[in-house]
Amino acid sequence: STGIAKAGEPNNLLPQTPGALYMDPAVHAILRRKQRRLVRENPGVLVAVAKGANQAILECQFQFRNRRWNCSTRNFLRGKNLFGKIVDRGCRETAFIYAITSAGVTHAIARACSEGSIESCTCDYSHQSRAPQVSAVHGLRDWEWGGCSDNIGFGFKFSREFVDTGERGRNLREKMNLHNNEAGRAVSWSDTIII
Numbered sequence: 001s002t003g004i005a006k007a008g009e010p011n012n013l014l015p016q017t018p019g020a021l022y023m024d025p026a027v028h029a030i031l032r033r034k035q036r037r038l039v040r041e042n043p044g045v046l047v048a049v050a051k052g053a054n055q056a057i058l059e060c061q062f063q064f065r066n067r068r069w070n071c072s073t074r075n076f077l078r079g080k081n082l083f084g085k086i087v088d089r090g091c092r093e094t095a096f097i098y099a100i101t102s103a104g105v106t107h108a109i110a111r112a113c114s115e116g117s118i119e120s121c122t123c124d125y126s127h128q129s130r131a132p133q134v135s136a137v138h139g140l141r142d143w144e145w146g147g148c149s150d151n152i153g154f155g156f157k158f159s160r161e162f163v164d165t166g167e168r169g170r171n172l173r174e175k176m177n178l179h180n181n182e183a184g185r186a187v188s189w190s191d192t193i194i195i
Contacts, residue, residue: 034165042158044118045109049162052108056101057082063100069093090173095180102163102184110155110188114148123148156185 027046028036039046060071071093073082086093113121163181167174 032165035162038158038162042118042120044112045120045158045162048108048112048118049105051112052105053101054104055108056097056104059104060097060100063096064093071097090176095176098177098180099184099187102159102181103188104184105163106152106155106159106185106188107150108155109158110150110152113151113154121151121154123151152188155188159185159188 031039057071057073064071069086071083073084083097087097109118109121112118114123116122160181164178167177167181169175169178
């Protein structure tokens with residue numbers, strides 16, 4: 001099993017510049033071929049992936065702060081992955097790691113699109129509202145959204161391609177990991193939809 005949860009130390013993903021991040025051999029080494037291609041095709045995306053992964057780590061540590069296992073990443077050198085041996089077990093903590101990481105990457109990619117940090121995507125303009133209505137009270141117009149929405153569609157699609165790399169769904173464990181990744185994306189998607 002692979003994915004972001006099995007990546008190296010999070011500090012490897014903290015860049016000085018977007019170019020430096022991609023060129024860092026340590027980062028390049030932990031990415032699969034498909035992930036490296038996605039990074040090449042979407043300049044600026046790796047910085048957002050790193051931010052999303054780090055947001056996921058912080059949220060995981062907050063949620064598990066009073067538990068025996070508290071989402072620690074400091075002992076990563078003893079294992080092959082960021083969170084240690086727990087990722088090799090099929091338990092609720094592992095499910096949470098996969099879901100929160102996928103959600104973090106989805107959200108960070110969507111936000112980076114709206115900030116103009118990723119060359120291959122832009123704002124989501126589909127949330128533009130109808131013409132403002134004149135209120136009966138004092139003749140004031142209702143508030144109208146005129147900004148740049150996070151591109152959650154691009155974030156969702158990119159996260160599915162990037163985070164799910166290596167999880168083919170051939171066995172129950174890989175199917176579970178894919179399910180948990182999808183659950184994280186679904187939560188990220190539902191929290192962002194404007195009704």
